Amino acid sequence: MKIGVFDSGFGGLTVLRALLERVPAEYVYLGDTARLPYGAKSRETVARYAVSSAKFLVEEQGAEFLVIACNTASALALDAIRAAVAVPVLGVVETGANAAEASSTTRDVLVIATAATVESHAYASACSERKLRAIEKACPxxxxxxxxxxxxxxxxxxxxxxxxxxxxxxARVAGLNADTMVLGCTHYPLLRAQIEKAAPSGLRVIDSAEVTAEQVAGMLQVSGRGSEAKFFATDSVKKFRALGSRFLGREIGVVELVDLETAGSR
Amino acid sequence: MKIGVFDSGFGGLTVLRALLERVPAEYVYLGDTARLPYGAKSRETVARYAVSSAKFLVEEQGAEFLVIACNTASALALDAIRAAVAVPVLGVVETGANAAEASSTTRDVLVIATAATVESHAYASACSERKLRAIEKACPxxxxxxxxxxxxxxxxxxxxxxxxxxxxxxARVAGLNADTMVLGCTHYPLLRAQIEKAAPSGLRVIDSAEVTAEQVAGMLQVSGRGSEAKFFATDSVKKFRALGSRFLGREIGVVELVDLETAGSR
Known part of the structure; x- marks a missing residue:
């Protein structure tokens, strides 16, 4: 099994890290660093970038399963990606909402995320489909x-x-009694301890990286550690290695540069 | 006289604002918001984006003078822009360094900027050409x-x-005795009062927006207020209007969306 993991940058490496701990597979990671951050861009632009990235992972790298480890792309482009590739696609918004559904007994949840993710109201929609009420807050x-x-x-x-x-x-103004908070950005797991300290006691914090890995393991009905990962970035391989190691929790070896813009068909 | 003003986003509106107060001209402003921020990208990518933006302002909008109101593009792409268009081009790095040269009696200056501008050492080079010593600090x-x-x-x-x-x-470790600090990012003029409060007394703060407008007025040997400006953005016209007003200091009317990516010749 080869799993493709896609993010606009480094943040998705927190999801890859969790996957490597729980799901036995080969991994191909693509960080679309030349065009990051997706957070400030429109739905159309994000969809165009995300589809070209997904096609690279599936058509050129042979990924048989895609994890969209980018909240903005999951929020704005999941349907476009599913329409463009012929493999199962799982996005961090739905895995976060699934975990919130399993966690919340009050049926009220809080979500913190980037401005674009919040403006898309993707978490509120995903929560609403699961009969949860959600308050979203941008934390730029x-x-x-x-x-x-x-x-x-x-x-x-x-x-x-x-x-x-x-x-x-x-939440108070809206009359919510939340017992669960979703970290709706792949950078936030690095602040998990600080966020738990700032949160009132009794509020359960959902780490989207962790719950995504758990749900992939569940879907594939496997468990165990992943084998090595290959890394691709669309810009600044040096920076990817330097910053990325902090998110992956260990050294990143070779990172290959890939150009998704000049090829017309992408 | 029609002056083109270019930035990757909204920050350059602080430069346009200063120009409108000092230089009588028509203005065309382009914010390459679909591809911002340039700060995290490589020299090659920034040069490619900046050249396509400069060509749009000169060839399609008829600008006869270009102000590169983006520190990253000025730092990484000024030569590429000058080679690509046939009009005079002035960048905020050189105007900042010119002003530092005029201000400093100790010949030692400090520069604060984004990570990419600092990594390019463009200010240190520009200062060194003017026989100034400079210490640069990234403030992400x-x-x-x-x-x-x-x-x-x-x-x-x-x-x-x-x-x-x-x-x-x-600066202390390097043995500098600085009397001047350059704000090497077009967002920083909005923090000018706070920065002056945080700085030791006796350190003169150079606002790159202000000194750029002064130098354009000097080059063109004109003074007076500018007439209206036209605005173009490559993404999210709504966000451009909302956020941009804060940088321009007044309401922004019509913003036209422009696509710099699909046309092959750009």
């Missing part, structure tokens, strides 16, 4: 804080305190 | 703080305090 400073490496910084604790207070106030 | 949290609108927040004050302490320590 968390990705740069993670990339700056300020995980333990008091600045990060203060930013999380502010975001959490705003989110709980939103 | 400032752009998202501005975009979040947290201008007056204690979080922003604390982030600036940390960055400033790190920068002054770098």
């Amino acid at each position: 400073l968390l990705v740069p804080l993670v990339e700056e490496g300020w995980i333990e910084s008091p600045v990060t604790a203060e930013v999380l305190r502010i975001y959490m207070a705003e989110l709980l106030e939103q | 949290l400032l752009v998202p703080l501005v975009e979040e609108g947290w201008i007056e927040s204690p979080v922003t004050a604390e982030v600036l305090r940390i960055y400033m302490a790190e920068l002054l320590e770098q």
Whole structure:
């Protein structure tokens, strides 16, 4: 089994890391770093980029299963990707919503994510399909804080305190009694301990990387550790290796540069 | 006179705002928002994007003078842009370095900018050509703080305090006695008051938007207010209008969407 994992950048490596711990397969990871971040772009643009990336993984790298480890692409382009490739496709929005459904007894959940993911209301829709009420909150400073490496910084604790207070106030005004919070961005697992500290006790935090790996293992009915992964990036191989290691939790060896823009058919 | 102003996004609107106050001309502004931010991308990618944007302003919009109001593009692609279009081109890195040269009596300057601008060492090179020593510091949290609108927040004050302490320590270790600091990112003029508060007294802060407008006025030997501007963006016209108004300091009317990617000749 060869599994393709796609993200606009490095964040999806937290999902690959979780997959490598739980699902025995070969992996091909593509970070579309030349065109990141998807978060600020329109649905049309994100769909075009994500489809070209998915086709690369399936048609050129032979992936038999695709994990869209990018919340923005999962939110805006999952249908377009499913229409474009002939293999099963699982996105982190649905895996997060599935896990929230399993976790919540009050049927009320909170979601934190990037601005684009929130604007798409993809989590609210996915939750609504599962008869959950959801409040979504954009937290645009968390990705740069993670990339700056300020995980333990008091600045990060203060930013999380502010975001959490705003989110709980939103929930209070809407009359929600939430018992579950979904981390709707693949960068956020690196802040999981800090987020759990900032959250009120009794709020269960759903790490989308972890629950995605669990659901892939469930769908494929396998368990065990993954074998090696191959890495592709559309820009700055050097930066991918340097930053990516933090997300994967170990050194990244060879990263191949791939150009998804000049080939007309993509 | 028609002046083209180019940036990867909204930040360059601080430069347009300064131009509108000082240089009588018609303006055409292009924000390459579909492909922002340039900051994380390689020299080759930035040059390709910037050249297609410059050609649009000159060949399709009739600009007779180009201001590259994007530090990353000025740092990585100015030569490529000059080779591609037949009009005068001025970039914010050189205008910032010119102003630092005029300001500094100690001949030592500090520069704060995005990671990509710092990694390019464009300011250090431009300063070195002017017989100035420069220390450059990447401040990746400032752009998202501005975009979040947290201008007056204690979080922003604390982030600036940390960055400033790190920068002054770098300067101390290198033996510099700086009297001038260049804001090497077009988002930073919105934080100018906060930055001046965080900086030690006696450090003159150079606002690249302001000094660029002054130098354009000097080159064209004109002064007075500009007439109306036309706006183009490559993505999310709605977001451009909403966020852009903050940078321009007034409402933005019509924004036209332009596609720089599908036309083969670009």
